Amino acid sequence: xxxxxxxxxxLLACLAAVAxxxxxxxDAPESAVAGERFRIIYTINSTDxxxxxxxxxxxxxxxxxxxxxxxxxxxxxxxxxxxxxTTLIYYVTAGTPGTxxxxxxxxxxxxxxxxxxxxxIVIYDGDSSQQATGRQQGQTSAAGDAPASGSEVxxxxxxxDRDVYAGQPxxxxxxxxxxxxxxxxxxxxxxDFKGFLKEDIETPPLRSLDNxxxxxxxxxxxxxxxxxxxxxxxxxxxxxxxxxxxxVQERTTAARDPFFNDPFFDSFFSSVxxxxxxxxxxxxxxxxxxxxxxxxADFHGAxxxxxxxxxxxxTDAKLNDAVTLTxxxxxxxxxxxxxxxxxxxxxxxxKYDPKVTVRSSGISAGSKVFEYLLIPRNTGTFEIPPVxxxxxxxxxxxxVTLRTGGFTLNVTxxxxxxxxxxxxxxPGEDVKYIGQDIRFIRNGNGRLTTLSSPLVxxxxxxxxxxxxxxxxxxxxxxxxxxxxxxxxxAGMRNRRAAKNARKRLSRATALLKSGKKEEVNAxxxxxxxxxxxxxxxxxxxxxxREKCYTALRERKADEEMITELDRILTATEYSxxxxxxxxxxxxxxxERAALLIGKLDNVLD
Amino acid sequence: MVTLAGxxxxxxxxxxxxxxxxxxxxxxxxxxxxxxxxxYRSRDLLYNAGNAFFKSGDNAxxxxxxxxxxxxxxxxxxxxxxxxxxxxxxTDRIESVPQLFFVRWFDFLALLTSTNTWAVAALVMFLAxxxxxxxxxxxxxxxxxxxSFWLAIAALLFSFLMIxxxxxxxxxxxxxxxxxxxxxxxxxxxxxxxTGNELFVLHSGTTVTVEQELGAFREVRLPDGNKGWIRSxxxxxx
Numbered sequence: 001x002x003x004x005x006x007x008x009x010x011l012l013a014c015l016a017a018v019a020x021x022x023x024x025x026x027d028a029p030e031s032a033v034a035g036e037r038f039r040i041i042y043t044i045n046s047t048d049x050x051x052x053x054x055x056x057x058x059x060x061x062x063x064x065x066x067x068x069x070x071x072x073x074x075x076x077x078x079x080x081x082x083x084x085x086t087t088l089i090y091y092v093t094a095g096t097p098g099t100x101x102x103x104x105x106x107x108x109x110x111x112x113x114x115x116x117x118x119x120x121i122v123i124y125d126g127d128s129s130q131q132a133t134g135r136q137q138g139q140t141s142a143a144g145d146a147p148a149s150g151s152e153v154x155x156x157x158x159x160x161d162r163d164v165y166a167g168q169p170x171x172x173x174x175x176x177x178x179x180x181x182x183x184x185x186x187x188x189x190x191x192d193f194k195g196f197l198k199e200d201i202e203t204p205p206l207r208s209l210d211n212x213x214x215x216x217x218x219x220x221x222x223x224x225x226x227x228x229x230x231x232x233x234x235x236x237x238x239x240x241x242x243x244x245x246x247x248v249q250e251r252t253t254a255a256r257d258p259f260f261n262d263p264f265f266d267s268f269f270s271s272v273x274x275x276x277x278x279x280x281x282x283x284x285x286x287x288x289x290x291x292x293x294x295x296x297a298d299f300h301g302a303x304x305x306x307x308x309x310x311x312x313x314x315t316d317a318k319l320n321d322a323v324t325l326t327x328x329x330x331x332x333x334x335x336x337x338x339x340x341x342x343x344x345x346x347x348x349x350x351k352y353d354p355k356v357t358v359r360s361s362g363i364s365a366g367s368k369v370f371e372y373l374l375i376p377r378n379t380g381t382f383e384i385p386p387v388x389x390x391x392x393x394x395x396x397x398x399x400v401t402l403r404t405g406g407f408t409l410n411v412t413x414x415x416x417x418x419x420x421x422x423x424x425x426x427p428g429e430d431v432k433y434i435g436q437d438i439r440f441i442r443n444g445n446g447r448l449t450t451l452s453s454p455l456v457x458x459x460x461x462x463x464x465x466x467x468x469x470x471x472x473x474x475x476x477x478x479x480x481x482x483x484x485x486x487x488x489x490a491g492m493r494n495r496r497a498a499k500n501a502r503k504r505l506s507r508a509t510a511l512l513k514s515g516k517k518e519e520v521n522a523x524x525x526x527x528x529x530x531x532x533x534x535x536x537x538x539x540x541x542x543x544x545r546e547k548c549y550t551a552l553r554e555r556k557a558d559e560e561m562i563t564e565l566d567r568i569l570t571a572t573e574y575s576x577x578x579x580x581x582x583x584x585x586x587x588x589x590x591e592r593a594a595l596l597i598g599k600l601d602n603v604l605d
Numbered sequence: 606m607v608t609l610a611g612x613x614x615x616x617x618x619x620x621x622x623x624x625x626x627x628x629x630x631x632x633x634x635x636x637x638x639x640x641x642x643x644x645y646r647s648r649d650l651l652y653n654a655g656n657a658f659f660k661s662g663d664n665a666x667x668x669x670x671x672x673x674x675x676x677x678x679x680x681x682x683x684x685x686x687x688x689x690x691x692x693x694x695x696t697d698r699i700e701s702v703p704q705l706f707f708v709r710w711f712d713f714l715a716l717l718t719s720t721n722t723w724a725v726a727a728l729v730m731f732l733a734x735x736x737x738x739x740x741x742x743x744x745x746x747x748x749x750x751x752x753s754f755w756l757a758i759a760a761l762l763f764s765f766l767m768i769x770x771x772x773x774x775x776x777x778x779x780x781x782x783x784x785x786x787x788x789x790x791x792x793x794x795x796x797x798x799x800t801g802n803e804l805f806v807l808h809s810g811t812t813v814t815v816e817q818e819l820g821a822f823r824e825v826r827l828p829d830g831n832k833g834w835i836r837s838x839x840x841x842x843x
Contacts (some may be wrong), residue, residue: 438660438687441653443622448614451644454775455724456768464728472735479743 022046024107026116029217034097034123042088042105042116047071049109051088054116057100063091094123152180153246155224155279157239163287165394166231167303167334169364170286171201174225174242178209179217181249183274188224191240195233195288199336201226201363228364230334234290241280248277296390296399298342303392304333304364308341310387310404319379319413325372327354327387327404332365340370341389348378349409376411384409490537497534498601501527505594512586520586524593525572528565531597535604545569557603564596614645622653630660641670648678652687659691665809667691669785672812672843676778679716695810701828711770712777720774727767734760784825784840786811793833797822804833813840 027041044051047069056062065088072083094100099122104115153176160171176185185206209220224244231237250273291303306329313324327341335358345351352373360366376382386406393400455461504527508520533540536551549562571589612620621636637654651674659667671688678684704712715723737757741750789809794801797819805827807813813825813835822834 436690438656438690439683441622441625441656442649442683443619443626444649448618448640448645448647448650451646452721454720454771454779456720456771456775457779461724461728465731468728468732468735472739475739476742479739483743 022049022107022109022112022114024105024114024116026102026105026119028102028119028121030120031122031124032092032094034094034125037091037093040090040092040102040119042090044086044088044107045084046107046109047084047086049107051086052106052108053088053090054103054105056090056092056102057094059095060100061093061095063093064088065090094121097123097125099123153178153182153248153277153279155242155244155281157242157281157284159229159284159286162284163289164231165289165303165392165397166234166291167301167337167392168231168394169304169332169334170229170231171363172227172229173223174227174281176206176209176222176224176244176246177212177214177219178221178246179219182220183247183249185224186245186247186276187243189243190225191242193229193239195231195235195237196239197230197232197337199228199230199364201228226363229286230337231286231288234288237286237288239284239286241283243278243280245276246279247274249273250275291392292398296401298388298401299390299392299399300339300341302329302333302335302338302389303394304331304335305393305395305400306331306333306338306391306402308387308389308402308404310407312384312407312409315407316410316412317376319376319411321375321413323374323376323409325374325384325407327370327372327389328367329370329389330367332362333391334364335360335366335368338368338391341387343372343387344385345372345374346382346384348376348380349382350375350377374409376409379411379413382409382411383407493534494537497531498597500534501531501597502594504530505590505597508586508590512590517586521572521589524586524589525569528569528572528593528597531600535600552600555604557600561596561599561603564592565600568593568596614640614643618645618650621657625653625657625660630657633657634661634663634666637670638666641673646677648674648681648684651677652681652684655684655687655691659687664691664694665785665787666841668695668810668812669787669841669843672783672785676716676781676843677719679713692810696808697811699811699828702830711773715770715773716777718774720771720778723767723771723774727764727771730760730764730767734758734764781843782815783843784813784815784823785843786813786835786840788836788839791835791839793825793827793831793835795833797824797834801834805831807835812843815840815842 023045025043027039027043029038032038042051042065053065067086067088069086070084074081074083099120102119102121104118106113106115155174155176158173158175161168162170164170174190203223203226206222206224209222212219212221308327308329310325310327312326317323325343327343329335329338340354340356352375354370354372357369357371358366359369374384384407387404388401389403390399390401392398504523508523508527511517511520511523529540529543532538532548533543536548536555538547538551545566548565552562552565568589617636617640621633621640624630624636625633634654634657637650637657640650641654651670655667655670655674658664658670668688668691671684671691674681674684675688703709734757737753737760740753741757744750744753786807786809791807792803793805793807795804796802807827811827813827816824816826816832818824818837819834821837823837823840824832824834825840826832
């Protein structure tokens with residue numbers, strides 16, 4: 001059954017081949033180096049026919065062809081399609097530099113004959129070729145990720161972006177391009193990426209090369225290392241070349257048997273030696289733009305496009321039981337460099353430094369989780385404020401502030417209960433000063449006083465003192481004069497007191513002689529009162545016996561004198577109302593009064 | 606911010622307070638400063654001006670106005686506190702030589718009230734002393750003669766003390782030799798001009814004492830006693 005199917009397929013394939021138009025294509029390099037081998041590949045989409053090789057230039061040493069046929073059978077929607085092809089590879093080494101034409105090759109089937117295009121090939125001299133390739137390499141590195149077409153083994157650093165903001169991640173790939181067989185690579189030396197933070201991406205070791213056709217040249221390519229770069233400083237930053245040693249397999253063509261002049265046998269019979277060849281990448285520059293100023297206060301270095309969310313493990317908590325606040329930053333960007341959000345937790349909640357976990361999903365993407373362990377140390381309701389976190393979005397070229405909701409935490413429980421036998425001593429807690437600022441302005445009544453000139457600087461202020469002193473002196477002088485005048489009056493009376501009294505007494509004696517006895521006593525009384533008033537400096541209107549006695553006693557007069565005075569005064573008053581005979585004779589009274597005044601005058605000054 | 610010319614100083618004062626409350630510190634500061642320049646004085650005006658300058662980041666002007674406020678109210682605790690905070694934000698840390706305690710007390714006493722209050726009180730005290738002296742000299746036998754004598758002596762001494770306080774207050778407030786450095790950095794030299802040897806470097810906010818003036822330069826004494834010549838436009842007198 002199987003055999004029948006195979007036969008059927010073969011027959012049908014032949015039919016199909018007949019039906020199809022036959023093409024012959026040629027693939028040859030446009031340039032080559034003299035002495036180095038290159039390939040000319042002919043591809044025919046048929047297996048059934050006669051291939052006539054072109055007439056190569058006689059200076060070419062041609063090996064091959066290496067022939068392979070290929071047949072594909074496809075079933076699409078019940079229709080069978082057969083694609084068959086033949087590939088012939090000639091290995092050509094040009095001896096002398098120059099421009100050559102590879103003439104057309106021909107392929108002849110039973111029905112038709114096709115010929116390939118003619119190809120021009122430039123063969124360079126060995127040295128100038130290297131210069132040319134070097135130039136070409138420089139151009140291509142500036143243009144993009146095409147390898148140096150002239151060299152057989154090269155290495156390139158491919159960057160995802162070369163104009164970025166500081167902190168914006170760049171994916172880099174170190175890629176190997178080869179057109180020859182390599183037996184291995186050695187001594188990979190990556191540059192130190194000054195100005196970048198480099199993070200290696202796990203890259204599987206290079207085991208096999210992929211085929212890649214770039215500018216019509218087939219290369220074996222392989223990724224050596226992949227990494228992410230985070231620019232740390234702004235400016236034109238140069239990435240130094242990476243270096244590597246490739247182990248190149250080179251055939252030694254000496255002592256070749258002409259019979260085996262066929263590349264098919266090369267691998268078996270020619271001796272192969274491994275030659276180390278140093279390869280380097282081209283230096284690159286990356287333009288790193290600084291993050292725009294001013295930066296928001298809650299910007300902590302995150303660059304990329306992110307979202308933020310937060311959750312809390314419980315909103316009702318027991319005293320001293322831990323509560324976890326989880327803040328998750330998700331997105332792509334420099335997650336590793338994103339600092340923790342600053343959350344001002346209410347006082348009374350003990351806060352520990354957050355546990356930070358980075359979960360990466362893909363290159364420079366994933367999530368960063370900040371877990372804040374909170375232990376409420378006081379009961380009550382606490383507001384955990386919303387988290388505000390600014391990131392720089394290089395796509396929008398501006399800062400984006402991400403916000404989460406806040407939480408209300410209810411803390412219940414009895415303080416100190418969980419400790420069993422609670423200690424009697426409860427340590428007090430000092431008032432916590434968590435910030436320092438100036439005190440607020442005063443918004444009291446805006447009573448403003450205007451600037452007034454100082455009094456002490458003006459002359460008239462001091463004149464007031466002089467005026468006051470002058471007035472005081474004037475008052476003093478006037479008062480003194482008055483006092484002096486008064487003092488003079490009193491002194492006069494004092495000095496003349498005795499004299500006046502004697503005058504009155506002598507008048508009394510005269511009245512006595514003239515027989516007016518009634519008036520004598522009154523005159524005596526008047527003499528005594530007048531004397532006392534003048535001497536004791538008491539006004540006549542104020543004069544009473546008691547005042548006189550007191551004044552006399554003050555002046556240290558004898559009690560005897562006071563008694564005598566009292567008797568005389570009593571006698572004079574009494575005699576005015578009683579008959580003369582019953583009292584002392586006025587003459588005796590006069591004498592006693594005169595005697596008393598003399599005595600008093602000695603005592604009183 | 607538009608200030609109408611017709612607004613009374615009290616309205617502008619209130620407006621500055623509102624600006625401060627709404628966070629426009631530099632606007633408030635310029636309003637307060639304008640009031641000060643127009644000659645209006647009050648402890649709160651100067652204190653608020655200091656606060657506004659501090660909040661707008663001008664620590665030197667804040668210190669200047671706090672120092673001015675302190676001359677009007679030496680015992681005000683808020684002014685002292687804010688001045689201390691403002692001083693902690695400036696660059697220069699100079700160990701100051703403390704004043705003798707009686708000078709400090711005397712200055713404190715002198716600044717308790719304005720110079721004119723002291724002057725008027727001194728005059729009243731002098732009049733009282735004169736009256737008491739007249740009593741003593743004229744009432745020959747009054748019982749309080751001795752008392753009036755001692756009271757007169759005491760009143761005279763008080764009057765004399767108050768005159769001294771008024772003079773001291775006037776000196777401190779109106780002839781203050783202290784100045785605050787306003788340039789962010791300025792060099793003190795050994796001679797006036799730009800040729801003298803450089804002696805020290807001062808930063809804004811430092812308080813110095815002006816010793817003498819020569820042209821565009823002033824000789825200043827630092828709180829630690831050192832002297833040097835500094836450009837006049839780099840300082841503002843308290």
